[in-house]
Amino acid sequence: MTDETLRLMAVHAHPDDESSKGAATTARYAAEGVEVLVVTCTGGERGSILNPHYGPAPAGGLEGMRAVRRTEMAAAAAALGVRQTWLGFVDSGLPEGDPLPPPPDGSFAATPVEDAAGPLVALVREFRPHVMTTYDETGGYPHPDHVQCHNVAMAVWQAAGRADRYPGTGEPWTPLKLYYDHGFSLKRMRAIHDAIIAVGGTSPFSDWIDSRESREVPERRVTTKVRCDDYFDRRDAALRAHATQIDPQGWFFAAPRDLERRVWPWEEFELAASRVPTTTPEDDLFAGIRGVA
Numbered sequence: 451m452t453d454e455t456l457r458l459m460a461v462h463a464h465p466d467d468e469s470s471k472g473a474a475t476t477a478r479y480a481a482e483g484v485e486v487l488v489v490t491c492t493g494g495e496r497g498s499i500l501n502p503h504y505g506p507a508p509a510g511g512l513e514g515m516r517a518v519r520r521t522e523m524a525a526a527a528a529a530l531g532v533r534q535t536w537l538g539f540v541d542s543g544l545p546e547g548d549p550l551p552p553p554p555d556g557s558f559a560a561t562p563v564e565d566a567a568g569p570l571v572a573l574v575r576e577f578r579p580h581v582m583t584t585y586d587e588t589g590g591y592p593h594p595d596h597v598q599c600h601n602v603a604m605a606v607w608q609a610a611g612r613a614d615r616y617p618g619t620g621e622p623w624t625p626l627k628l629y630y631d632h633g634f635s636l637k638r639m640r641a642i643h644d645a646i647i648a649v650g651g652t653s654p655f656s657d658w659i660d661s662r663e664s665r666e667v668p669e670r671r672v673t674t675k676v677r678c679d680d681y682f683d684r685r686d687a688a689l690r691a692h693a694t695q696i697d698p699q700g701w702f703f704a705a706p707r708d709l710e711r712r713v714w715p716w717e718e719f720e721l722a723a724s725r726v727p728t729t730t731p732e733d734d735l736f737a738g739i740r741g742v743a
Contacts, residue, residue, distance in 0.1 A: 455483065455484070455485050456479075456483075456484045456485070456580055456581075456736055456739065456740070457484065457485040457486075457487070457577060457578060457579045457580050457581075458476065458479055458484055458485070458486045458487070458579060458580070458581045458582075458583070458735065459486075459487045459488075459489060459573075459574065459577060459579035459581070459582045459583070459625075460472060460476055460486070460487070460488045460489065460532075460582075460583045460584075461489045461491070461570065461582060461583065461584040461599060461602075461603045462488060462489065462490055462491065462584075462599065463490075463491050463492060463558075463585075463589075463593065463595040463596045463598070463599040464490065464491075464492055464494040464497060464541060464595060465490050465493070465494045465519045465520070465522060465523035465526070465692065466494070466497075466519075466522070466523075466526070466689075466692040466695045466696065467490075467596075468488045468490065468526065468527075468530070468532075468534070468688070469526050469530070469685065469688035469689045469691070469692060469696075470633060470689065470696075470702070471585075471590070471631040471633040472583055472631045472633070472717055472719070473530060473681075473684070473685040473688050473689070474678035474679070474681040474682055474684065474685040474717055475676045475678050475681075475717045475719075475735070476488065476530055476532050477529075477530045477531055477532070477678070477681040477684040477685060477688075478676070478678045478680070478681045479735070480530065480531040480532050481531060481681070484736075485533070485577075486530075486531075486532040486533065487532070487533045487534070487535065487573075487577050487579070488527060488530075488532050488533065488534040488535075489534075489535055489536075489537055489570065489573060490523060490534060490535070490536050490537065491537040491539050491558055491566075491570075491595065491598075491599050491602070492537070492539045492540060492541040492542070492557075492558045492595055493516040493519060493520065493536065493539075493540065493541060494515070494516070494519040494541050495512040495513075495515050495516045495519070495540060495541045496512065496515075496540075496541040496542065496543030496544075496554075496557075497515065497519065497541060497543075497694065497695065498544075499694050499695075500694070500695045500696070500697070501693055501694060501695060501696055501697045501698075501700075502697060503697060503698070503699070504693055504694055508694075512540075515694075518694060519692075519694065520536075522691050522692045522693060522694065522695075523691075523692075525688075525691035526687075526688040526689075526691040526692060527688075529684055529687035529688040529691055530684055530685070530688050531684065535573065537569050537570060537573070538569060539557070539558035539561060539566065540554075540556055540557045540558060541557065541558065541595060542554060542557035542558050542559035542560065542593075542594045542595045542598075543557070544593055544594075545594065553594050557595075558594075558595050558598055559594035559595055559597070559598045561598075563598070563601045563602055563605050564605070566598065566602045567602050567605040567606050567609060567616075568616055568619065570602055570603070570606045571606050571609055571610050571615070571616045571619050571620075572616070572619040572620055574606055574610040574623055574625065575610060575619055575620030575621055575622065575623045576620055578623045579623075579625050580625060580626050580627070580736065580739050581625065581626065581627045581628075581629065581735050581736060581739070582603065582606075582607065582625050582627070582628050582629070583628075583629045583630070583631055583719065583735070584599055584600055584603035584604075584628070584629075584630065584631070585597075585599055585600045585603075585630060585631060586600060586630040586670060586720065586722070587600055588600075590631065590633070603628070604628075607625060607628050607723060610622065610623055610624065610625065611623060611624030611625075624725065625725075626724065626725045626726050626738075626739055627721065627723070627724045627725070627726065627728070627735065627736075627738070627739065628721075628722045628723040628724075629674065629719040629720060629721055629722060629735060630670070630719065630720040630722050631719060632670055632672060632717075632718040632719060632720055633717075633718075635669060635670070635672065635718055636659065636662055636663070636667075636669055637669070637672075638714050638718065639655050639658065639659055639662075640655075640659055641713050641714050642655065642705045642709070642710060642713060642714055643655040643656065643659060645705075645709050645712070645713045646704075646705060646706075646709065649709065651706075653704075654701045654704040655701070655704075670720055671720050672718045672719070672720060672731075673719065673720055673721040673730040673731060673732060674718070674719040674720070674721055674730070674731065674732040674733070674734075674735060674737075675716040675717070675718055675719075675731065675732075675733060676716055676717050676719065676733060676734065676735060677715050677716050677733065678715070678716065678717055679710070679711040679715035679716075682707055682710065682711065683707075686702075686703065686707075689702055689703075719735065724738065726738040726739055726742070
């Protein structure tokens with residue numbers, strides 16, 4: 451199969467996650483001819499309006515929010531130049547209270563992993579990705595849908611290539627590499643923060659860095675840094691497409707892009723599992739696959 455087009459599947463919890471985690475990387479690969487499929491596990495129905503400039507929340511409850519976020523997602527996918535599909539689950543919402551309440555009945559996080567993995571197994575067998583990306587076991591932050599996204603992706607990584615699992619969902623397909631997204635490493639945020647200070651600017655990241663350091667949050671292992679600064683504009687356009695969630699005057703856009711390109715032109719990933727030989731550190735998610743997939 452050496453003549454096959456390379457394929458990348460990015461598995462995310464909600465619409466907008468694909469634009470804040472690994473977006474410039476997916477845009478780069480798509481522009482280079484890789485087939486890229488973003489899988490969105492939920493419709494984002496229970497998401498709050500996080501952009502203070504957006505205006506009133508959509509009418510119609512969960513259905514109204516779902517419709518708006520589908521429109522936003524289509525615009526973001528177009529900006530990145532990628533394909534996108536929905537896994538079909540309902541957003542669980544971010545729980546509040548002490549103790550935290552269980553996820554709503556019928557939501558993504560309330561669905562047993564074995565059942566939630568079935569639709570993604572079918573997608574993997576249809577799309578046949580060589581590489582998959584998703585979140586680490588913490589979800590990147592403790593939203594139940596992000597943790598569930600990790601659990602489901604890991605189950606699919608193990609099951610999709612086995613003929614005895616999920617019969618009737620297509621011919622088995624075995625992805626070759628699995629990565630975790632690392633969008634906001636302390637090293638990255640500090641590099642950008644220090645560069646802003648060095649040119650006399652005001653960094654919005656001081657409190658974030660102080661909080662991260664005071665809590666002694668361990669840094670994840672970074673194995674792979676993909677250079678993608680030529681695609682930061684596509685990432686930014688995709689972020690702005692999610693107008694309910696992203697403040698166009700907010701901290702996502704606080705660092706001047708020429709400064710960011712100079713000090714941190716990469717996106718970071720952690721190689722979680724590989725079925726092909728590779729040597730870290732890497733600069734390509736397809737290292738060890740090109741020419742032999």
